[in-house]
Amino acid sequence: MKYLKEIQSSKNALIKETKKLQQKKYRQQTKSYLLEGFHLVQEAVAANVSLKEIFINQRGLTEWSEWIEKNLTDYYLVSDEVLKTLASQPTPQGIVAIAEIIEPENEIELSGAWLLLDNVQDPGNVGTMIRTADAAGFTGVVLGQGSADLYNPKTLRSTQGSLFHLKVISEELNQFIPRLKQSGSPVFGTALDVKAKDYANIDRLENFALVMGNEGQGMTAEILAMTDQNLYIPIKGKAESLNVAIAAGIVMFQLIK
Structure with missing residues (x-):
């Protein structure tokens, strides 16, 4: 009993x-x-x-x-x-x-696919992206400065349990990105600029990182300057933009090998 x-x-x-x-x-x-x-x-x-x-x-x-x-x-x-x-x-x-709450390991294996969130503030978006990263087979998600708390009830609900299936850590992206680059992983940003490439024209990879920025402002200038290549999703209809979680899902499934 x-x-x-x-x-x-x-x-x-x-x-x-x-x-x-x-x-x-x-x-x-x-x-x-x-x-x-x-x-x-x-x-x-x-x-x-x-x-x-x-x-x-x-x-x-x-x-x-x-x-x-x-x-x-x-x-x-x-x-x-x-x-x-x-x-x-x-x-x-x-x-x-x-x-x-389980404290992250001191030494994290940086191989594989990583999703980096740069000041993504909406808990629903953060949880949905963690869930999508899990579905796409990503290694982990890094919640950068300004991003919603992983343990916010809305974030947790939106993950649907995926936070237990992959690494989810909170860390300053300006410290995490250099470590990724040293390990040989390219870092892709998401921004529309003159040098940005259509996301569909990038080869599929095993080891890389994808950065998604704030819902309204996009990526911060500091993090944008640290990327190896910026990507964009061509919009064919009249919508001005995509929800950040939707955009992340499209690019994640395109990039991962």
């Missing part, structure tokens, strides 16, 4: 402390973040992510009883009120967990 403790009040001390993880500063202090919904928790368990606490309401206990029986040994049964307090969505899916 599993250990099961009930929490009915959102004023419970553990619940009040857990709710603080909705704020970035507390996530950084505790090296923890919240996972909402069955799919993300399931992906985390499959990836052997350490879950510190798990909160399930009656709906979750009913809908996923078989999986819970096989995979969880310690969780709290909470009221709907408590789960709503912990979740960012108005109608939570029945389960919320506290996951441990």
